[in-house]
Amino acid sequence: MSEEAKSTTAEAALGPPVAADGPDPKRWLALIVLLAATFMDLLDVNIVTVAIPSIQEDLGASSAAVQALNVGYTLSFAVTLITGGRLGDIFGRKRAFLAGVAGFVVASALCAFAPSAEVLVASRVLQGITAAIMVPQVLAIIYVTFPAEEIGRVVSLYASMIGLAIVAGPLLGGVLVSWDPGGLGWRTVFVVNLPFGAAALIAGAMWMRESKSSRATRLDLVGMVLVTTGLLLLLLPLLRGRELGWPAWSIASLMASVPVLVAFVYYERYKTAKDRSPLVVLSLFKIRTFGAGVGAQLLFSCIPAGFFLSWTLYLQGGLGWSALHTGLTAIPFSLGVPIAGNLAVRKLFPLYGRNCLFAGALLMMAGLLLYAWIADLAGESITSWHAVVPMLLLGSGMGMLLAPLTGLTLNNVEPREAGAASGLINAAGQLGAALGVAIIGAIFFSGLASHAGTEADRVLPSVPAVASQQAEIRTCAVDAHDQADLTAVPDTxxxxxxxxxxQQEVIGNALADINSGTFTAAFSEALYWASAGLAAVICLLFLLPRQPRRLGVS
Known part of the structure; x- marks a missing residue:
């Protein structure tokens, strides 16, 4: 067999068998709609952060309301994903996708014209719910629409859109808030969704083909309640616990999530035996590629989520960079994801199989370790140019790992279960991201508290003008970095x-030097731990088959 034939055969194993009636002739037009919706959702997650100061000033939003803006969206999105994926299997994936897009547009309009912080928070929760109906349909529709030999490159485009949206969010947000078109201020970050969403609705109705599970199923209401409650109990303390100092309710919530999720699994077994219409088809996890793939997705998602949290805080809180400057620094990452992802699914993965995923994880690990070393070496004099190679390595590694892993996870899933499988993959990604923010975030914030005193001891002896106030300045620096709200000014x-x-200027400069050194040390420490997390991902990848293959299909 020729190398080209081998490549085509292996690449075909990334997807489902070709439909008997042939592929949809409008599938590439439909893909534009699906990728646009993916971009719109992820853009909305990242773009709001830039507008938070303007929202606080305009609506008088409290710190609690500001936290609820992001947590409300993330939480409602994550706990509804599994249900959203199953809705497409039951009622039709095109119908569910268009309903999700329509709801997302309405919620965006409510956000854009919200008269108060309370209305804005409620509208963000609605955005999360509608996005959870829309997003799982993307992978499901891709999987049942495209023939096997095209799935790999399509998934690479999907992964590329994820990388692009992560970077474009703060970049576009900074431009919109600074430009202030129409005098709308922060509201433009939500208004931008309206034309995108309207176009996606019209184009989706014209170009998408309807599909749903061939097996007659009914909505599992009890399963919906159990999985939503279990995920809510698990994710809420992970997202809010650290900022609140891990109160008793957060620990109790984490503990309560275990029996609820166990009850959900047992109920799904009962539901399968009773009428074969569970919310989650547990037999999916008997498929080696799916079970190991979802586990790898969950663990892998911890890394970029934790990295971008600590990276953003390091650049903006520690070095004083603007959101626009930060976004521009991430351009090499956004270039690396699509280029490496396309190369991986078309050339590397078909030839080298699982080794391609190992190479991606090792590239990301190299990027993290290199960035940590450069940050320590350059200190506060670091520039965007210093980050080019580490960010390119991170983006390239993510592209080489995420694109083929997503396709491989869906490799042997029956098309009728595509929506449920997609919902589980997305839910695993969201849970992993929450764990990454909680774990790597905890490491980063703990590093701030532990390194502040050390940095003060390093900086203050070289500033004779504050010799008589060294103890007080050191206490101030430690207190400022050992608190949940880093923007608050301690009494010390x-x-x-x-x-x-x-004298005030000298003290301010000394504190600024301590602050930048503290953030740098904490950032480097967080990256070392993140690289250890990638080592765990590599171990999990050993559970995947060496080469992709389709079981039971001639």
């Missing part, structure tokens, strides 16, 4: 005020 720092402008 307020006490440093002086009527002498020159």
């Amino acid at each position: 720092c307020r006490a440093l005020g002086t009527d002498d402008p020159a």
